[in-house]
Amino acid sequence: MISNQSPQALNDTVVANGYCVGCGACAVPEQSPFKIVMDDYGQYQSTLKDPSVFATTQNDYEKLCPFGSGAPNEDEIANQHFSESCEHNNQVGYYNGVFAGHVTEGKFREQGSSGGMGTWVLNELLEKRLVDYVVHVKSEKADQDLSNIPFKYQVSETLEETQQGGKSRYYPIELSEVLKIIRSQPGRYAIVGLPCFIKSVRLLQAQDPILAERIQYCVGLVCGHLKSAHYAQSLAWQMGIAPQEFESIDFRVKDPAQPANRYSTYAKGSYGEKVVPTNQLIGTDWGAGAFKYKACDFCDDVFAETADVVLGDAWLPEYVQDSHGTNVVVTRNQHIRQLIVNARTEGRLEMDDLGVEKAVQSQDAGLRHRKVAIGYRLYCEKISGTWVPTKRADPANKLKPRYEMKRQRLRTELRSLSHKSFLSAKRNGDITSYLDALKPVYSRYSSQGRSFFRRVLSFGKRKIKGCFQF
Numbered sequence: 001m002i003s004n005q006s007p008q009a010l011n012d013t014v015v016a017n018g019y020c021v022g023c024g025a026c027a028v029p030e031q032s033p034f035k036i037v038m039d040d041y042g043q044y045q046s047t048l049k050d051p052s053v054f055a056t057t058q059n060d061y062e063k064l065c066p067f068g069s070g071a072p073n074e075d076e077i078a079n080q081h082f083s084e085s086c087e088h089n090n091q092v093g094y095y096n097g098v099f100a101g102h103v104t105e106g107k108f109r110e111q112g113s114s115g116g117m118g119t120w121v122l123n124e125l126l127e128k129r130l131v132d133y134v135v136h137v138k139s140e141k142a143d144q145d146l147s148n149i150p151f152k153y154q155v156s157e158t159l160e161e162t163q164q165g166g167k168s169r170y171y172p173i174e175l176s177e178v179l180k181i182i183r184s185q186p187g188r189y190a191i192v193g194l195p196c197f198i199k200s201v202r203l204l205q206a207q208d209p210i211l212a213e214r215i216q217y218c219v220g221l222v223c224g225h226l227k228s229a230h231y232a233q234s235l236a237w238q239m240g241i242a243p244q245e246f247e248s249i250d251f252r253v254k255d256p257a258q259p260a261n262r263y264s265t266y267a268k269g270s271y272g273e274k275v276v277p278t279n280q281l282i283g284t285d286w287g288a289g290a291f292k293y294k295a296c297d298f299c300d301d302v303f304a305e306t307a308d309v310v311l312g313d314a315w316l317p318e319y320v321q322d323s324h325g326t327n328v329v330v331t332r333n334q335h336i337r338q339l340i341v342n343a344r345t346e347g348r349l350e351m352d353d354l355g356v357e358k359a360v361q362s363q364d365a366g367l368r369h370r371k372v373a374i375g376y377r378l379y380c381e382k383i384s385g386t387w388v389p390t391k392r393a394d395p396a397n398k399l400k401p402r403y404e405m406k407r408q409r410l411r412t413e414l415r416s417l418s419h420k421s422f423l424s425a426k427r428n429g430d431i432t433s434y435l436d437a438l439k440p441v442y443s444r445y446s447s448q449g450r451s452f453f454r455r456v457l458s459f460g461k462r463k464i465k466g467c468f469q470f
């Protein structure tokens with residue numbers, strides 16, 4: 001079992017320096033000294049219940065945390081699971097199948113954010129009796145304890161319940177509650193999660209034999225970054241629904257008249273509901289990174305490299321025009337690859353063999369930000385004299401082209417400004433102070449972006465592939 005040692009070290013490094021992504025792994029061990037709370041900025045964060053009691057410096061808790069000093073990195077974890085049966089690509093990680101396509105049976109595609117494969121894989125694992133339960137993120141009806149929490153991890157065991165978990169939730173979620181349920185309820189589980197969350201599950205499994213035995217499949221989502229709860233509130237507020245009235249949101253409403261990356265946002269408040277094209281709302285340019293967790297800028301995993309399968313959007317010119325949505329799918333587990341190949345033969349999926357280079361292209365912007373520019377962000381943090389997590393990339397004081405360094409600094413400024421200015425707007429009950437704070441910095445950032453693309457185009461060195469909207 002996991003021992004209850006060294007929480008102080010984790011608290012003093014990851015948590016104190018803002019690298020906690022709120023996944024909840026550290027709160028899972030029995031009698032953990034950590035609990036997960038939502039902070040003023042709308043982010044789940046780990047907090048020590050009583051710091052004075054746990055002032056030891058041993059390593060176990062650090063080894064549970066995806067940003068912890070003692071934890072193995074994504075390559076080391078993935079090696080243990082996939083190295084014998086898969087090929088490796090340094091952007092995507094291990095793979096034994098790379099596809100692009102969508103679900104043709106049922107309502108998976110209609111009810112999903114992209115091609116519907118996220119829910120389909122979970123559903124297929126249940127249907128083929130490879131698992132007894134699936135663990136995914138669904139709407140949570142507000143109640144006394146959970147007021148204003150629209151989404152949370154939940155366990156489903158029927159196909160109907162699984163279907164209700166479709167759609168991307170760009171919203172904080174945490175694992176500790178649901179992993180405790182898995183511990184207390186025997187069975188075989190599949191769990192879906194963002195790359196750092198799946199890494200946490202793997203780290204927990206390395207220390208907890210019950211979780212290792214019960215969680216049989218990890219389904220990853222391709223990830224640009226996670227948003228705070230204020231992202232959802234900021235969209236709804238721009239649509240006329242103030243935070244205190246906000247009830248629910250759909251971040252990905254497909255518009256049949258538009259390409260897949262031109263989706264809309266639906267928000268519901270106590271007095272009405274509205275749908276607005278997402279790109280008309282401030283803060284929705286994903287490249288700019290408003291409301292991003294700081295931790296996400298220090299994660300170098302886009303393709304959930306420790307998951308058995310990972311699903312994202314095929315942001316490629318040949319697929320993006322189809323408003324119904326198309327997935328990029330990378331498999332690492334032979335059973336899941338076979339489920340997909342069989343269903344394709346049966347006509348239940350429409351899947352092209354994509355090739356790993358195309359999968360890389362489909363996430364071009366995200367990979368450059370996370371795998372290349374992370375070195376510069378690590379360097380910037382390091383020269384400020386604070387603790388930084390150990391990543392697969394080293395700190396680097398240069399980034400090419402030169403103006404990319406300024407873009408990175410503006411992204412960091414936008415991240416921090418969005419959190420602070422929205423909190424103050426909420427406190428004042430007036431969204432204009434948030435919008436007025438963000439607009440000039442975003443304008444500087446996007447003009448950098450334009451000149452960046454102009455330069456790239458004028459030299460004819462590269463085609464613009466993919467896009468910034470996830």
Ligand SMILES: Cc1cc2nc3c(=O)[nH]c(=O)nc-3n(C[C@H](O)[C@H](O)[C@H](O)COP(=O)(O)OP(=O)(O)OC[C@H]3O[C@@H](n4cnc5c(N)ncnc54)[C@H](O)[C@@H]3O)c2cc1C
Nearest residue numbers: 112113114116117118119136137167168169223224312313
């Ligand atoms: C925060 C976030 C960032 C993302 N960034 C990118 C990106 O940069 N590029 C890209 O191509 N794709 C990204 N995705 C994935 C993309 O939005 C779709 O989720 C993915 O393409 C699957 O779509 P689908 O139609 O196949 O799945 P669906 O059928 O819609 O199913 C989605 C599944 O994901 C689960 N889920 C939803 N939200 C979360 C969450 N926050 N944490 C864990 N599980 C969740 C649902 O419960 C469901 O099981 C991101 C998703 C999230 C949540």
